[in-house]
Amino acid sequence: MSLARGVSLVGAGMTRFHHRIHQDKSGRELFNEAAEKAIESVDGGIDRRDLQAVFVGYFTPEAYEHQGHIGAQVTDWLGLCPVSGWRTESACASSAYAFLTGVLAIASGLYDVVLVGGVEKMTELSTEQVTDALSMAACDDYELPPGATFPGLYALLAQAYFKKYGATWEQLQAVPIKSHHNGSLNSNAQFQEEIIDIGNRWGARRGLSFKDNMEVLKSTLNRMVAYPLRLFDCCPISDGAATAILAADDVAKKYTDTPIKIKGVSATTDNLAIHDRTSLTSLRATVEAGKRAFSMAGMKPKDVDVADVHDCFTIAEILAIEDLGFFKRGEGIRAVEEGITSLKGDIPINTDGGLKCKGHPAGATGVGMIHEIWKQLRGEAGKRQISNAEIGLLHNVGGDGASCVVSIFSR
Amino acid sequence: MSLARGVSLVGAGMTRFHHRIHQDKSGRELFNEAAEKAIESVDGGIDRRDLQAVFVGYFTPEAYEHQGHIGAQVTDWLGLCPVSGWRTESACASSAYAFLTGVLAIASGLYDVVLVGGVEKMTELSTEQVTDALSMAACDDYELPPGATFPGLYALLAQAYFKKYGATWEQLQAVPIKSHHNGSLNSNAQFQEEIIDIGNRWGARRGLSFKDNMEVLKSTLNRMVAYPLRLFDCCPISDGAATAILAADDVAKKYTDTPIKIKGVSATTDNLAIHDRTSLTSLRATVEAGKRAFSMAGMKPKDVDVADVHDCFTIAEILAIEDLGFFKRGEGIRAVEEGITSLKGDIPINTDGGLKCKGHPAGATGVGMIHEIWKQLRGEAGKRQISNAEIGLLHNVGGDGASCVVSIFSR
Numbered sequence: 001m002s003l004a005r006g007v008s009l010v011g012a013g014m015t016r017f018h019h020r021i022h023q024d025k026s027g028r029e030l031f032n033e034a035a036e037k038a039i040e041s042v043d044g045g046i047d048r049r050d051l052q053a054v055f056v057g058y059f060t061p062e063a064y065e066h067q068g069h070i071g072a073q074v075t076d077w078l079g080l081c082p083v084s085g086w087r088t089e090s091a092c093a094s095s096a097y098a099f100l101t102g103v104l105a106i107a108s109g110l111y112d113v114v115l116v117g118g119v120e121k122m123t124e125l126s127t128e129q130v131t132d133a134l135s136m137a138a139c140d141d142y143e144l145p146p147g148a149t150f151p152g153l154y155a156l157l158a159q160a161y162f163k164k165y166g167a168t169w170e171q172l173q174a175v176p177i178k179s180h181h182n183g184s185l186n187s188n189a190q191f192q193e194e195i196i197d198i199g200n201r202w203g204a205r206r207g208l209s210f211k212d213n214m215e216v217l218k219s220t221l222n223r224m225v226a227y228p229l230r231l232f233d234c235c236p237i238s239d240g241a242a243t244a245i246l247a248a249d250d251v252a253k254k255y256t257d258t259p260i261k262i263k264g265v266s267a268t269t270d271n272l273a274i275h276d277r278t279s280l281t282s283l284r285a286t287v288e289a290g291k292r293a294f295s296m297a298g299m300k301p302k303d304v305d306v307a308d309v310h311d312c313f314t315i316a317e318i319l320a321i322e323d324l325g326f327f328k329r330g331e332g333i334r335a336v337e338e339g340i341t342s343l344k345g346d347i348p349i350n351t352d353g354g355l356k357c358k359g360h361p362a363g364a365t366g367v368g369m370i371h372e373i374w375k376q377l378r379g380e381a382g383k384r385q386i387s388n389a390e391i392g393l394l395h396n397v398g399g400d401g402a403s404c405v406v407s408i409f410s411r
Numbered sequence: 412m413s414l415a416r417g418v419s420l421v422g423a424g425m426t427r428f429h430h431r432i433h434q435d436k437s438g439r440e441l442f443n444e445a446a447e448k449a450i451e452s453v454d455g456g457i458d459r460r461d462l463q464a465v466f467v468g469y470f471t472p473e474a475y476e477h478q479g480h481i482g483a484q485v486t487d488w489l490g491l492c493p494v495s496g497w498r499t500e501s502a503c504a505s506s507a508y509a510f511l512t513g514v515l516a517i518a519s520g521l522y523d524v525v526l527v528g529g530v531e532k533m534t535e536l537s538t539e540q541v542t543d544a545l546s547m548a549a550c551d552d553y554e555l556p557p558g559a560t561f562p563g564l565y566a567l568l569a570q571a572y573f574k575k576y577g578a579t580w581e582q583l584q585a586v587p588i589k590s591h592h593n594g595s596l597n598s599n600a601q602f603q604e605e606i607i608d609i610g611n612r613w614g615a616r617r618g619l620s621f622k623d624n625m626e627v628l629k630s631t632l633n634r635m636v637a638y639p640l641r642l643f644d645c646c647p648i649s650d651g652a653a654t655a656i657l658a659a660d661d662v663a664k665k666y667t668d669t670p671i672k673i674k675g676v677s678a679t680t681d682n683l684a685i686h687d688r689t690s691l692t693s694l695r696a697t698v699e700a701g702k703r704a705f706s707m708a709g710m711k712p713k714d715v716d717v718a719d720v721h722d723c724f725t726i727a728e729i730l731a732i733e734d735l736g737f738f739k740r741g742e743g744i745r746a747v748e749e750g751i752t753s754l755k756g757d758i759p760i761n762t763d764g765g766l767k768c769k770g771h772p773a774g775a776t777g778v779g780m781i782h783e784i785w786k787q788l789r790g791e792a793g794k795r796q797i798s799n800a801e802i803g804l805l806h807n808v809g810g811d812g813a814s815c816v817v818s819i820f821s822r
Contacts, residue, residue, distance in 0.1 A: 003520050005415055060473055062547055066551045067550075069501060072810070072813035081695075081696075097482075101515070136472075136479035269487060269496050402480055
């Protein structure tokens with residue numbers, strides 16, 4: 001399986017993801033802001049009239065902004081009419097599908113240069129309303145009536161993993177500790193503080209001081225959300241947008257001498273309701289998408305230098321790095337503990353802080369991940385730059401694994 | 412502009428569109444029903460495992476079914492996991508974009524055979540709630556606060572057209588008269604009655620009888636909706652689903668000796684809010700999409716034998732046939748009056764009864780139109796079959812023209 005025409009990334013831009021600073025902006029304004037940054041990022045400059053289409057992921061604009069017809073909306077606000085634009089939706093992977101649609105559109109020969117991206121404007125609703133909006137990624141017929149929400153669904157996966165592999169919640173905390181460290185080095189991240197610093201800031205008002213991350217994580221600051229998942233096991237609610245500019249390989253050289261090539265793309269589904277799945281310790285959609293993307297790229301997991309994987313909850317990151325083949329089953333959690341996925345490890349994971357710290361504006365997340373791969377492969381990731389990054393991997397999941405996109409990029 | 416790889420239709424299927432008969436079914440069940448019919452329609456048979464992806468248009472499942480993640484949902488219910496599936500949204504053109512995504516996915520080389528389609532399950536909500544859901548296709552910032560709804564927006568277009576060309580509401584009634592005639596010949600249509608028959612059925616309970624269609628249209632049965640548009644100027648609210656199976660040209664021959672070839676595809680946008688547009692008597696998105704699709708196909712409007720155009724309101728059909736170049740500006744309304752767009756006319760329009768009579772389950776409409784082109788080009792349209800149909804055109808609009816897909820098909 002190969003594409004009829006090669007496609008490369010020639011630009012990427014994002015807003016900071018945040019729960020507060022964007023409250024005066026609408027989704028379309030956030031998308032515009034990210035798009036302007038992508039346009040500015042193109043080495044040799046780009047005339048916006050070169051953009052022939054806009055593909056935008058937005059999970060539930062109906063709930064957050066009482067607005068549909070999002071493709072036309074953002075294309076209009078970018079001043080690009082009559083170029084085509086449409087929305088893709090696949091829950092929290094919505095913008096990875098916008099990216100994938102952009103890749104297909106260029107590979108098909110219909111367009112040469114397109115803008116892809118995503119946005120979610122979540123913070124104007126109450127936490128209860130956001131929980132309700134997000135619940136539409138699960139099965140409304142069978143999962144919501146008994147009261148399931150996403151923390152609860154991922155808690156099931158964590159419990160199953162702990163039981164099968166004799167792992168513990170304490171071990172799992174290596175994930176947020178790493179994420180907060182990476183997030184502290186990322187100016188686009190929602191949370192840019194080490195856990196120990198958050199703890200001591202919180203503790204100062206209570207006459208408490210902490211000596212390490214783990215002590216904070218075991219304190220009442222880290223309140224229970226859905227057993228065994230606590231606050232720091234969960235990604236936040238965020239506003240934000242991220243975009244990227246794609247060009248056909250034969251056109252990309254007009255814009256940059258260092259395009260980032262797309263070597264493999266794949267998308268998969270799994271049963272929407274978790275009770276229909278064959279495993280609770282693996283997401284089949286990830287396994288299959290990973291296999292296909294590696295096959296298209298002609299690569300293996302060991303070839304990957306840096307990966308952004310979908311860590312909406314800590315356990316999700318562990319399942320992802322095992323399902324993608326970076327680690328054997330049951331060994332992912334120890335790999336994180338041992339620092340193998342840290343910035344200086346063999347396979348750095350979520351160098352941007354992940355959904356946990358960078359934030360998770362659902363529709364923006366997939367292309368936000370691509371933004372990080374773009375930065376790392378171009379050597380522009382600043383203090384969190386890993387050395388000699390040549391191959392990067394994107395892994396973006398919808399809901400609790402009913403859809404998945406994996407893509408492999410090369411410098 | 413041409414596609415890297417040719418794509419053909421090898422199957423199509425739809426549920427009847429209706430306001431009542433599907434009330435016990437969910438959107439996923441309707442989509443399944445349409446998909447089964449598409450699978451059955453393939454001349455040489457098809458193993459559903461040949462389907463490598465599912466692209467589904469659904470405008471506002473969040474409003475109607477409290478459900479997102481629609482691509483995974485329908486793929487799951489079709490028993491096709493782990494194949495990929497995702498949702499496209501562009502208001503009332505959502506499934507034309509699913510079709511377009513399917514075309515791009517095959518032309519790109521990623522897939523050989525895909526299922527495309529759309530669904531909308533609208534009738535469980537009250538009319539007020541449906542009006543609210545549909546309003547999300549307009550601009551929530553500038554159009555909805557002053558009270559605009561879609562009948563009102565299209566009424567503006569009708570008034571502008573009447574004023575510019577000296578046309579009248581009476582002339583416009585040639586559209587529903589034709590649509591009801593065509594709908595009466597279509598077993599998939601929501602309304603399968605001539606207007607005169609509806610009038611006399613309604614009149615029988617009131618001691619009234621009518622001698623022709625126009626007398627019914629001038630009666631109180633045809634109540635005012637948004638001046639000058641009356642009830643019979645408006646399409647109904649409907650439940651329904653439609654699907655089609657696409658295959659690469661080199662693979663299509665495995666399934667049928669008479670594939671329907673896709674000769675041209677295009678998509679465009681226009682300003683979301685109508686006050687930003689340059690004209691009220693033409694939809695720029697249609698004009699541009701038409702030009703591009705004809706250019707790709709190497710054809711002109713006169714080459715088209717049959718067209719399904721977006722007639723959510725009567726005036727929309729007039730604008731469409733002028734914007735697509737079938738008639739000069741201001742002459743479309745007289746062309747319909749003169750029967751040039753009837754089943755026996757030079758260019759039959761909306762042979763299936765159009766949105767007006769076939770129904771308009773928003774997300775299903777685009778592929779529902781493709782279903783009609785498929786039937787006509789294969790000579791399977793029964794009593795409404797036109798003679799020697801070789802070239803067919805699809806025209807599907809989002810909202811009041813902020814997005815548009817045009818596609819040209821050839822026997």
